[in-house]
Amino acid sequence: MSALRIGVIGGGAIANLHLTSYAKNPDVEIAAIADVNADRAATVAAQWGASRSYGSPAELLADADIDAVSICTWNNTHAELAVAAVEAGKHVLVEKPLARTYAEARTVQEAAEKSDRVVSVGFVRRxxxxxxxxxxxxxxxxxxxxxxxxxxxxxxxxxxxxxxxxxxxxxxxxxxxxxxxxxxxxxxxxxxxxxxxxxxxxxxxxxxxxxxxxxxxxxxxxxxxxxxxxxxxxxxxxxxxxxxxxxxxxxxxxxxxxxxxxxxxxxxxxxxxxxxxxxxxxxxxxxxxxxxxxxxxxxxDGVDGFDTEINWFVAACRGERENIAPAWHGVxxxxxxxxxxxxxxxxxxxxxx
Ligand SMILES: NC(=O)c1ccc[n+]([C@@H]2O[C@H](COP(=O)([O-])OP(=O)(O)OC[C@H]3O[C@@H](n4cnc5c(N)ncnc54)[C@H](O)[C@@H]3O)[C@@H](O)[C@H]2O)c1
CATH class of the missing domain: 3.30.360.10 (Dihydrodipicolinate Reductase; domain 2)
Structure with a gap:
């Protein structure tokens, strides 16, 4: 099976932990980083060997050579980006909390239920x-x-x-x-x-x-x-x-x-x-x-937690493992x-x- 091509949206503190774990997984290619701060996206992309960086999430989601995304942005954008990512055909790992409100969170569950994509919430402590x-x-x-x-x-x-x-x-x-x-x-x-x-x-x-x-x-x-x-x-x-x-x-x-x-x-x-x-x-x-x-x-243990969360997500995207943090849990x-x-x-x- 070919490598799962990952895009990371939001290039701040928690993205660094996702990327550290993705980089250890042999089934993954870190493909692109997007951040509204385009300079940060470019810096993070260079740091992790991603070939593309984008100044907006929409550009990353339009990239057909990305299979799955980690959403590592501020809470106000989680639901909107998760829905857009699923609708763009990407598997999604969205950081906690799933959204700011129950109503926002429900939109993610509804999008997940209409698709065959993995939608997982970043409940890393699990x-x-x-x-x-x-x-x-x-x-x-x-x-x-x-x-x-x-x-x-x-x-x-x-x-x-x-x-x-x-x-x-x-x-x-x-x-x-x-x-x-x-x-x-x-x-x-x-x-x-x-x-x-x-x-x-x-x-x-x-x-x-x-x-x-x-x-x-x-x-x-x-x-x-x-x-x-x-x-x-x-x-x-x-x-x-x-x-x-x-x-x-x-x-x-x-x-x-x-x-x-x-x-x-x-x-x-x-x-x-x-x-x-x-x-x-x-x-x-x-x-x-x-x-x-x-x-x-x-x-x-943060290293153990993020490594296992990321490896589990990758395996779920490849159809090898059940997603144990589905959108409805976040809801x-x-x-x-x-x-x-x-x-x-x-x-x-x-x-x-
Ligand atoms: N799982 C955990 O234990 C854990 C720990 C810390 C933070 N988090 C979560 O991770 C998320 C990010 O937190 P952080 O500490 O990394 O914040 P941060 O401020 O360090 O990084 C967020 C990044 O997202 C970018 N961004 C914001 N809106 C964007 C958008 N619409 N499109 C693209 N980029 C956008 C910002 O420019 C910034 O670079 C939060 O939801 C937070 O709750 C989870």
Whole structure:
């Protein structure tokens, strides 16, 4: 079989990680890069040996010698570009979140359902070894019926600024940026149950804490301390059709002594902490037993995660593997995110369709 010819749209930070992984895959040719910043597209293309660079995604999508694209642009363009790419006959790996809103995300699902192309959402944490191992335990029934999950992604001074802090581009703050990862992990490990209600709160109390000098922070290139219209933190309880529930809290800015990312799921035969390190709790002979799978890394490993995500996508495009992060998964997660924002606005629990 000939190499899968890849185009990458958006040549920023996350594109670099996609390209690092594509470059390791022998079944791939990195063919072209597109960025609205044409100079950046040309630089990134030269760096990765792509023969073409484009100053607009439309030019890349019109390139008949491209089979599949990674969409690594800002959130406001994900849905529109994913739909255009599918309609241009390309397979699509679109970065998380699938879109800014549920309505936008649905357009991608509809386009995917009308086509035979692979449309995969960049839920990279699903692909890390710790998650793959836990998922295999769950699929074998080792945790039984999962009825509760808890997720937390807390930063103290972690608002990156730039487009992340501009709601019109990002769609929101920590909930849509990092909350999407931990909510997706729980939802995926719970077996993708249908969310039926959500009660959420969002707060804009501390702002971006640009005054803080005592801690390092990662800032995007165009950081402007005066610009920020996203929430500082959000929390929620999500109810599912099967009676299961999820509790989540996320922040960019919070007065807390420590930061952390925690993901746990609890079933009637066993429970598991996925992050910060994979551990499984169960009962053996009337005794509570904690098990620690002996794997290369019990926590999310970015290199492992992106390599596996990209290799999986390439194999799915070649018809060799099932796509485990289809568009409808991105839509269901987006429904929960939208629900949390809507519930916070309404000040009460809301039902989801
Ligand atoms: N999977 C992860 O863990 C992870 C981590 C970070 C970011 N992301 C996601 O990746 C995406 C990009 O984030 P980033 O940190 O790389 O941002 P970035 O700002 O570093 O890069 C984005 C690039 O997209 C370009 N761009 C914007 N709109 C475009 C358009 N319409 N057409 C072509 N190019 C366009 C920009 O010029 C920029 O070069 C975001 O959706 C973000 O949520 C995912």
């Amino acid at each position: 692909f890390s070894t710790n998650c793959r191992v836990l998922k295999s335990f769950i699929d074998e029934g080792r945790l039984g019926d999962i009825y509760y999950a808890k997720a937390s992604a807390i930063r103290r001074v972690g608002n990156p600024g730039g487009w992340f802090a501009d709601k019109s581009i990002s769609g929101g703050g920590p909930l849509i940026d990092v909350g999407v990862h931990v909510i997706d992990l729980c939802w995926y490990l719970m077996g993708s149950p249908r969310a039926v209600a959500v009660s959420g709160n969002t707060y804009e109390r501390l702002g971006n804490r640009s005054n803080i000098t005592s801690l390092p922070r990662w800032k995007v290139a165009d950081y402007d301390p005066a610009k920020n219209d996203v929430e500082d933190m959000a929390n929620a309880v999500v109810r599912f059709e099967n009676g299961a529930s999820l509790m989540v809290d996320v922040s960019y800015s919070l007065h807390t002594p420590s930061e952390g990312l925690n993901v746990s799921v609890y079933g009637d035969r066993g429970g598991a902490q996925l992050e910060p390190e994979l551990q499984i709790a169960t009962e053996v002979l009337d005794t509570v037993v904690n098990m620690t799978p002996q794997i290369r890394s019990g926590t999310f 269901e997660v987006q429904k929960i995110l939208d629900g949390i924002y809507a519930s916070a606005d309404a000040g009460r629990e809301i039902a989801l369709d």
